[in-house]
Amino acid sequence: MTDTLKLSVPVKPEYVGTVRLAISSLANKAGFDIEAIEDIKVAVSEACSNIVCHSTIDEDRLYNVICEIFSDRLSISVEDEGVGFDVNNIPEPDLSEHTGSGLGVFIIRALMDEVDVSSKVGSGTSIRMVKYLPETV
Numbered sequence: 201m202t203d204t205l206k207l208s209v210p211v212k213p214e215y216v217g218t219v220r221l222a223i224s225s226l227a228n229k230a231g232f233d234i235e236a237i238e239d240i241k242v243a244v245s246e247a248c249s250n251i252v253c254h255s256t257i258d259e260d261r262l263y264n265v266i267c268e269i270f271s272d273r274l275s276i277s278v279e280d281e282g283v284g285f286d287v288n289n290i291p292e293p294d295l296s297e298h299t300g301s302g303l304g305v306f307i308i309r310a311l312m313d314e315v316d317v318s319s320k321v322g323s324g325t326s327i328r329m330v331k332y333l334p335e336t337v
Contacts (some may be wrong), residue, residue: 203269211261216248239311246304247278273332281324
């Protein structure tokens with residue numbers, strides 16, 4: 201059996217923390233330890249912040265966060281209907297010359313067990329992140 205939580209979130213920075221708290225609570229319910237929960241919270245924050253940062257300003261726009269709790273993992277999808285981008289052109293960051301921006305997908309991939317980024321220019325972006333419970337890895 202899978203429990204699913206779906207959130208439709210305004211594309212505003214003040215709601216990123218709300219999503220973080222909701223996902224943190226679900227990760228705790230699923231049985232993750234504090235270190236894994238922190239990794240999940242950072243990854244989700246990065247995904248949501250990317251949407252807010254790269255979004256056109258529109259007071260009525262929403263993005264979706266779908267969290268599925270399985271017996272062995274947590275799967276989180278963050279989806280928008282924004283401008284999209286070419287996922288094949290995500291550059292590997294040069295950490296020695298980094299300015300503080302552009303690390304979102306890199307950080308998400310470092311913290312989560314599986315990450316799938318799909319996007320189409322003009323049609324939006326979806327980031328699916330999976331974290332497995334330690335005893336199932």
